[in-house]
Amino acid sequence: MFRLFDQASYDILKHAKIAFVVAAVFTIPGLFLLAIRGPNLSIEFTGGTLVELRALDAAIQTQQIRGALGVAGITGAEIQTYGAPNEFVIRARLESEEVTAETTQETERAIQVALTDAFGVGSFEVVRAEAIGPKVGGELRTRAQMALLLAFGAIFIFIWFRYEWRFGLAAVLATVHDILTTIAFISYMNLEVSLVVVAGLLTIIGYSLNDTIVTFDRVRENLRKFRRKNIYEILNRSINETLPRTVLTSGTTLVATIALLVLAGKVISGFAWVMTFGVITGTFSSIFIASPLLLAVERRWPGEDVRGAKTLTSTGAAVVT
Amino acid sequence: MLSSIRNRLILIGVLVAISIFSLIPRDVTTRVRGADGAMKDTTIRRVPLKLGLDLQGGIHLALEIDESRGQVQDRAGAIDRALTVIRTRVDEFGVAEPLIQRVGTDRIVVELAGIDDPGRAKQIVQRSAFLEWRIVDMQDRFKDALPAIDGALARAGVTGAPGVAATVPSGVEQLLGIDSAARDTTVAADSVEEATEGQPAPLSSLLYNGQIPGEFMVLEEIYPYVDSIIRLQPAQSGIPRGLDLVWAMEPTSQGGRAYRALYAVDARPIITGEVISDARATVDQVSRSSVVQFTLNRAGGRILRRETGRHINDYMAIMLDGRVNRQPPVIRSQIYRNGQIELGSAPLREAEDLALVLRAGALPAPVVIVEERTVGPTLGRDSVTQGRRAAAVAAVAVLLIMAAYYRAAGLLAIGALIFYVLFTLGGLASLDATLTLPGLAGFVLSLGIAVDANVLIFERIREELKLSKTPRSAVDEGFTHAMPAIIDANITTVVTAAFLFQFGTGPVKGFAVTLIIGIIASLITAVFVTRTFFLIWLQSRRAAEGLSI
Numbered sequence A: 001m002f003r004l005f006d007q008a009s010y011d012i013l014k015h016a017k018i019a020f021v022v023a024a025v026f027t028i029p030g031l032f033l034l035a036i037r038g039p040n041l042s043i044e045f046t047g048g049t050l051v052e053l054r055a056l057d058a059a060i061q062t063q064q065i066r067g068a069l070g071v072a073g074i075t076g077a078e079i080q081t082y083g084a085p086n087e088f089v090i091r092a093r094l095e096s097e098e099v100t101a102e103t104t105q106e107t108e109r110a111i112q113v114a115l116t117d118a119f120g121v122g123s124f125e126v127v128r129a130e131a132i133g134p135k136v137g138g139e140l141r142t143r144a145q146m147a148l149l150l151a152f153g154a155i156f157i158f159i160w161f162r163y164e165w166r167f168g169l170a171a172v173l174a175t176v177h178d179i180l181t182t183i184a185f186i187s188y189m190n191l192e193v194s195l196v197v198v199a200g201l202l203t204i205i206g207y208s209l210n211d212t213i214v215t216f217d218r219v220r221e222n223l224r225k226f227r228r229k230n231i232y233e234i235l236n237r238s239i240n241e242t243l244p245r246t247v248l249t250s251g252t253t254l255v256a257t258i259a260l261l262v263l264a265g266k267v268i269s270g271f272a273w274v275m276t277f278g279v280i281t282g283t284f285s286s287i288f289i290a291s292p293l294l295l296a297v298e299r300r301w302p303g304e305d306v307r308g309a310k311t312l313t314s315t316g317a318a319v320v321t
Numbered sequence B: 001m002l003s004s005i006r007n008r009l010i011l012i013g014v015l016v017a018i019s020i021f022s023l024i025p026r027d028v029t030t031r032v033r034g035a036d037g038a039m040k041d042t043t044i045r046r047v048p049l050k051l052g053l054d055l056q057g058g059i060h061l062a063l064e065i066d067e068s069r070g071q072v073q074d075r076a077g078a079i080d081r082a083l084t085v086i087r088t089r090v091d092e093f094g095v096a097e098p099l100i101q102r103v104g105t106d107r108i109v110v111e112l113a114g115i116d117d118p119g120r121a122k123q124i125v126q127r128s129a130f131l132e133w134r135i136v137d138m139q140d141r142f143k144d145a146l147p148a149i150d151g152a153l154a155r156a157g158v159t160g161a162p163g164v165a166a167t168v169p170s171g172v173e174q175l176l177g178i179d180s181a182a183r184d185t186t187v188a189a190d191s192v193e194e195a196t197e198g199q200p201a202p203l204s205s206l207l208y209n210g211q212i213p214g215e216f217m218v219l220e221e222i223y224p225y226v227d228s229i230i231r232l233q234p235a236q237s238g239i240p241r242g243l244d245l246v247w248a249m250e251p252t253s254q255g256g257r258a259y260r261a262l263y264a265v266d267a268r269p270i271i272t273g274e275v276i277s278d279a280r281a282t283v284d285q286v287s288r289s290s291v292v293q294f295t296l297n298r299a300g301g302r303i304l305r306r307e308t309g310r311h312i313n314d315y316m317a318i319m320l321d322g323r324v325n326r327q328p329p330v331i332r333s334q335i336y337r338n339g340q341i342e343l344g345s346a347p348l349r350e351a352e353d354l355a356l357v358l359r360a361g362a363l364p365a366p367v368v369i370v371e372e373r374t375v376g377p378t379l380g381r382d383s384v385t386q387g388r389r390a391a392a393v394a395a396v397a398v399l400l401i402m403a404a405y406y407r408a409a410g411l412l413a414i415g416a417l418i419f420y421v422l423f424t425l426g427g428l429a430s431l432d433a434t435l436t437l438p439g440l441a442g443f444v445l446s447l448g449i450a451v452d453a454n455v456l457i458f459e460r461i462r463e464e465l466k467l468s469k470t471p472r473s474a475v476d477e478g479f480t481h482a483m484p485a486i487i488d489a490n491i492t493t494v495v496t497a498a499f500l501f502q503f504g505t506g507p508v509k510g511f512a513v514t515l516i517i518g519i520i521a522s523l524i525t526a527v528f529v530t531r532t533f534f535l536i537w538l539q540s541r542r543a544a545e546g547l548s549i
Helices: A012-037 A062-071 A101-119 A139-162 A165-189 A195-225 A231-263 A266-300 A314-320 B002-023 B075-093 B118-126 B141-155 B162-166 B172-176 B192-197 B220-230 B233-238 B298-310 B348-360 B381-430 B437-466 B471-503 B506-539 B541-545
Strands: A048-055 A078-082 A084-092 A124-132 B026-033 B039-046 B058-065 B099-103 B107-112 B131-135 B215-219 B243-247 B252-254 B257-266 B276-283 B290-296 B316-320 B338-342 B367-375
Touching (some): A012 A165, A012 A231, A012 A266, A048 A101, A084 A101, A195 A266, A195 B471, A195 B506, A231 A266, A231 B381, B002 B381, B107 B367, B141 B243, B290 B298, B290 B348, B381 B437, B437 B506, B471 B506
Antiparallel strands (some): A048 A084, B215 B257, B252 B257
8 A cells, every 4th residue: 555645744833934934925026016017807808809700711720810819929819610610700809908999900900910921811801890898897806706705704604613713714814825826826927817717716715725624624633632732733743644635635636737737728728827826825725824824823812722622832832933 | 234235326326317317418398489479389409518608609699779660869878788688688597608798889799608499598688678657548639630640641642451441341340349339330430531531541440449548459460551551651740749559469359350459558658667676477377378477666666656546547558668568457546566467378488588578677779689690619619629638638647546546446436436427417407507617617626526535535544444443444434534524625615606606797606506516416426425335345355355445
């Protein structure tokens, strides 16, 4: 029987400070960058230009059009077949521009030039070019944010009920960490924020919460099992005991997301990047952030542990400071 | 123990059967009103688990404001409001993640995926659904004006419709049973001009008196002709100020012949449909006809009560899209917040569609579908193909890791995961869900959680084995101890997903639905299916010597 990290017993909490610093150093500049540059929203949010195209050359297919537009620097276009197999609708927008009548013409011209360069004159004709409004309104964002805030509240209450409120607070804070680091990552990579990327972010939240709860479940169990030990030792022991599972699950998921990243093509690559990074940061946070946060919450508001387990002793607190 | 395993297998078999059943495409036959107004059976093939616009494409409708019947002021504003109304309607119709987009300045594009019945969807998108309450012409002002209108039409060269008029059978009034003792056959008999000139009056000779003030009957077959006459300029200018002529929604049958009612009503509605707060379709218990019952909001209710109080003993027409629904009832007492529209023998589904558009609100101006096409996936065919390949590679990789790491137990997990996928797809199909890429993300997350549940259980069994327990008790202990973590983690995820579903829109909702279904399926497989597999495995002799995990 081969088992990863079979007899692991690392003093993970000792490195908590480093972990917090790493997280802060990674996240804060990314958020600043986002604040300065603004999010790179996809055409679904901004609107842009719709160009209806009729290809006169049978070799021109979705993939070829995407390639030609990519060469000319028009990225993030939606290319849809439209009725007949040689007719297409392209929804595109030039880099960071307001949608006006002029940009519509400009975008149309840019697409014309890009396709002429790639396929030659007379290989296609533009049937129509028009400005289009955004596909999703601002309500998507506000409502998604509200849903998340309420969900965090509910999770906090649920974990309070099943564990203890300190666990709930630590779990929610660890998840906020995952969201912020992933947003910072999106900002560094200047990934286009599309609906699919939003779905990726939501997936990461679910994934990371799952990871954190599994560790906390072991903490709860060990708190009952080893009543003599202080919480510092119990947290370390719990992280180490769940390490084989954490590594295996994350590793498996990572293999899947990397397959997506390498093979799934440009349109889905934003989603695949977010997922890949999110699995890494989610795993990092459930090992190095969630439990130290729980310890920090305990230190700030010392009290009875779950199910009447030992309270946090001052020695435990002293080790981490 | 044996019987327990048998019961478990039976239960799993039932779940599998339900899932497979919900995934089989089948034909559904419904009665629908055709373009000619006749009822006919149509068979629609319901495909479970449709793919969304992003993955498969769908139908594309381009809508423009219809100005064939009059100019529309403020077209840009009308397009904006129409966009909101159509979005609400499509959302209520239950199409997952539609595309509703303004194109150019005067066009709305609606793209819908996975529609079983495109005709119905088109109806819902372009129906105006403008509801108004109007008082009928109580003073017979229109009837009094008829001679003048006849005169004006005659002077304009309208000679009545000889061919049409000839088809009017004699003695109609008996068949009609309308007031025949007091009045003559047609309204024209009251007309002075006809009496003096001896020529059929162009309009009034075609109208029969109705049963209530302001109501006239026209033979169904000549109603398009009459409609064309009253649209003529001489007739229009002869209609008394403040009155409109409107047709009934449906023909009525009297004495074996079909008639269409024409009503003279106040041009000013006492109230219009913006005040509707709710509308529901039901079947009237007495008449067995489909009915849409609606409720007005408080403000609307107050106006209606005030106005109906002012019009006691008058007749009030409820009009939908310019047509009068049923014969206007007399107002006996003040009416407050409730009302209804009767659809006669139309199927309940038609009433449901009408209730939907009434709830969503009226379009600010009539719209017409100017283009209809089939469109490919918004992600592009290339991306869908690549994505499919990537997903296959990822799935195989995960399964290989599980098998390599957990050996025989890993194979059990793979078996359990196949059941998980079947349950999830079956659940989604029975909810009539449409799969989109965000939905697939939710599916992938729940798949990850399902794999994780197995990993949790197996790791726990390994820990128990290290404490040199027998395989039997190691498995028991492993499941017992892994369960709280699995259940707590799953509930937390479901709670998050439930909030996303309740408050999220479009793709966020799609994500939440697949996630919730997936987690339920994951819990069933982890707690139940994997456990059953282990129980069977433990019965074999080889397992007693040591687990391959």
